[in-house]
Amino acid sequence: MAITAGIIGGAGYTGGELIRLLIHHPEVHVAFVHSRSNAGKPVSSVHQDLIGDTDLTFSGEMQDTDVLFLCLGHGESKKFLAENTIASATRIIDLANDFRLAATSSIGSRQFVYGLPELNREAIRTAQNIANPGCFATAIQVGLLPLAKAGLLTDIYTTGITGSTGAGQSLSATSHFSWRANNIQAYKTLNHQHLGEIGESLLQLQPANNIDLSFVPWRGDFTRGIFISSTLHCDLSIEELIVLYKEFYKDHPFTHVSTDPVFLKQVVNTNKAVIGLEKAGSKLVVHSAIDNLLKGASGQAVQNMNLLFGFSEQLGLGLKAVAF
Incomplete structure (x- = not known):
């Protein structure tokens, strides 16, 4: 029997990807997609790739569902849950960063489990609420978790480049085409917001607390990945x-x-993470690639939903990379 799903904040990039996945998921009925600014409009008028796939319209109202996805801006999920009454039986998957850290992982009686299946799959299966990991956090962690389990992490120097969709759908000075094209930029150097969740996850596997991770993120001249x-x-x-x-x-x-060699087109439009290893002397480089909107956001949210409701982990996520 299909479960019912609702989406709060369905007009952005992650909301659009989530709708695309859920309307084709064999065990899900999308009951509503909430967007105050687009209420009454066809979903396909905002997410134009969905033309012909769904007759859903954006709603300004909510209804009880089996699972509720929060695709809101960072800091908005906690406000939303404080201001709205959600049925206690409804499971919540939050795609923002509001509940990812242990110190902020609860609101009222709701306790959130950090939703990285490669780390917490068994805890996810029995959870009521999931804090979906960040995109950079997911990509970095899948590259380092096996080493953490073996106790091999000390000083780590990480660089990562992301596509423009990582900045969200609203236009900004660093996301419009004329600035982004033929351009790259380092940003939030050594101070990215995902460092906290990465640190907590690595400590689960390597509790010696001797890990020093330095991270320089880059904005890239491409859309996804x-x-x-x-x-x-x-x-x-x-x-x-x-x-x-491979054992891990x-x-x-x-x-x-x-x-x-690992390349980005292997993972774009999929829920895959692909890892490659290279060594020169005693230096190891771990490459890892994901689609920031899928394994880094909406795809992983559906993966977590599958685990919560006892479905096959891969159900509805058999997506093919767009290699050419």
């Missing part, structure tokens, strides 16, 4: 590392360890 490169000291051989990584991810259907 994140490519991460993390450099650190490691004495294991590349053959030993490949065994380590052997039961995780979306995370793949490649012995060939």
Whole structure:
């Protein structure tokens, strides 16, 4: 029997991707898509790729559903839950950063579990509420979790580049085409908002608290995807590392360890994370790539929903990369 789903904040990029996934999910009925600014408009008038796929219109009202997705701006989810009464049986998946850290992971009687399946899959299965991870956080963590479990992390130097959709749908000085085209820029150097959740996750597997992660994010001249490169000291051989990584991810259907070079088009339009390893002497570089709107947001939210409701983890997420 299909579950019912509602979406709050359905007009943005993550909302649009979530609608695209859920209307084709065999076990989900989308009961409503909420947007105050677009109430009464066809969903396909905002998300034009959905023309012919759905007759849904944006609603200014809510109704009880089995699961509620919050696709709001950072800091808005907590306000929304404080101002609205949600049925206690409704499971909530928040795509913002409001509940990702242990110190801020609850509101009222609702406790949120950090929703990275590669780390917390069993806790997700029995949770009532999920804090969906950040996009950069997901890409960095999948590259480092096996090393953390082996206790091999100390000083890590990470760079990562993201597409313009990571900045959201509203136009800004750093996201419009004439600025972004033929251009890159470092931003939030060593001070990105995802560092806190990454640190807490790595400490789950390597509690010695001796990890120092330095991160420089970049804005890229493309629309979708994140490519991460993390450099650190490691004495294991590349053959030993490949065994380590493949063993860690052997039961995780979306995370793949490649012995060939990793490239962004392998993951764009999919819920995959692809990892590549390179060594020179004692230096290890871990490359990891995801689609920021799917494995980094809406796809991972559906993956978490599947786990919450006992569906196959891969249900509704059999997406093909747009390689050409």
